[in-house]
Amino acid sequence: DAKTTQPPSMDCAEGRAANLPCNHSTISGNEYVYWYRQIHSQGPQYIIHGLKNNETNEMASLIITEDRKSSTLILPHATLRDTAVYYCIATLYMLTFGGGTRLMVKP
């Protein structure tokens, strides 16, 4: 898996968009970018993944730069329930979890 770098923590106001950045400058051509989140006392939850095109689902949007060296996870309208640790992983198969970003959504 390629190494990923994420800010250790971020705050976001409830109702606003949360934009979580991830750097994966050593990603190889066939490695996907995955995002998972872990709410306190629960197992990680899959959010979204992509190879090079931007992706959107019911939970979030994933924006991958053209050179694929970085990406941004967007939660369009953050709620208090989105408070969690968000993990960005660049991988072909096995998931290696880094430190993640602790997102705190505040009222």
Place this chain on the structure above:
Amino acid sequence: SAVISQKPSRDICQRGTSLTIQCQVDSQVTMMFWYRQQPGQSLTLIATANQGSEATYESGFVIDKFPISRPNLTFSTLTVSNMSPEDSSIYLCSVEGGQNNEKLFFGSGTQLSVL
């Protein structure tokens, strides 16, 4: 999505004893994965368990300490043997899922405290 049940959800154990954690999935899966999450840390893969073969362990984890069983396609166990306080962690079971097995689904974990 796969529904994963782990038992026990938490336990407090004495040093030197062993604990077996069970993972039950509501559908047949080829590969099951066991992770450890130490306090305040991220997840670390312990081993991959395929039905009918011995588990494949990651660097730093050995079968004598973490024996794994995989008797069928819906069930696996992880045993934490001869426990010490350093084994206090959350242990998580996960399985592949999605249309192309491109996602991992996780159980809610077993919170283990060793005194």
